[in-house]
Each structure stands twice: as C-alpha cells, then as structure tokens.
Amino acid sequence: MLERRVRAVSAWGFRVLFRQEAAEASRFGNAVIVLFLLAQAADGVLTYVGVTTLGSRVEANPLLALLMTHLGEGTALVGAKIIASTLGIALHIVGVHRLLAVLTVIYILGALLPWAGLLLLM
Numbered sequence: 001m002l003e004r005r006v007r008a009v010s011a012w013g014f015r016v017l018f019r020q021e022a023a024e025a026s027r028f029g030n031a032v033i034v035l036f037l038l039a040q041a042a043d044g045v046l047t048y049v050g051v052t053t054l055g056s057r058v059e060a061n062p063l064l065a066l067l068m069t070h071l072g073e074g075t076a077l078v079g080a081k082i083i084a085s086t087l088g089i090a091l092h093i094v095g096v097h098r099l100l101a102v103l104t105v106i107y108i109l110g111a112l113l114p115w116a117g118l119l120l121l122m
Contacts (some may be wrong), residue, residue: 046115
C-alpha cells in the first residue's frame with residue numbers, strides 16, 4: 001500500500017511530515033472534541049454554582065480548591081478549564097481520539113454526575 005505524506009513547515013521553520021490520512025477530518029474525532037469541550041463548560045458552570053453556594057471545601061480536587069482560596073472561585077475555574085480544554089484540543093490535533101473519548105466518559109462520570117447529584121439534593 002502506497003502511503004502518501006504531506007510536508008508542512010511549522011512556524012519555527014522545522015519541516016514536519018504528516019500522514020495525509022491523519023490530517024483528514026474525522027467525524028468521530030470532531031464529535032469527541034465537541035463533547036469534551038461541552039463537558040468542560042458544564043463542569044465549570046456546575047462547579048462554580050456548587051462552590052459559591054456550598055463553599056470551596058466541597059471541591060474534590062485539592063489543587064483546584066487551593067487555587068480557589070488564593071485566586072477566587074471564578075479565576076481558578078476559568079484557568080483550570082482553559083488548561084483542560086487546551087490539552088483536550090492538543091489531543092484532538094494529534095489524533096488521539098479514542099483516548100479523548102475515554103477521558104470524556106471518565107470526566108462525565110467522575111465530575112459532572114457527582115456535581116449534578118449534589119446540586120439536585122440541595
């Protein structure tokens with residue numbers, strides 16, 4: 001099988017070879033990154049509502065709770081969501097869509113559902 005390669009030049013002048021198949025759009029990959037970014041946004045909203053009503057002590061992530069006490073809830077959450085979204089986009093660009101899908105499912109089960117359950121019980 002003949003493998004086609006596409007040559008690209010990066011912003012720093014390095015030549016990089018990409019497989020053309022990897023550079024083509026993937027419906028699965030596009031759907032996964034959209035779900036991942038929606039999960040990040042939903043978690044940001046639910047976390048903000050939770051910590052502003054119940055206090056930062058209910059945040060399960062100790063690093064995020066520490067940042068919230070020093071920077072404030074909104075600033076810490078926006079920073080964390082920007083970092084997480086950027087890393088998810090990087091995984092999408094690299095083409096690791098199955099891993100991103102698994103992380104999205106883990107994120108929904110481990111972050112969104114607990115926050116939704118906690119806020120519904122209030």
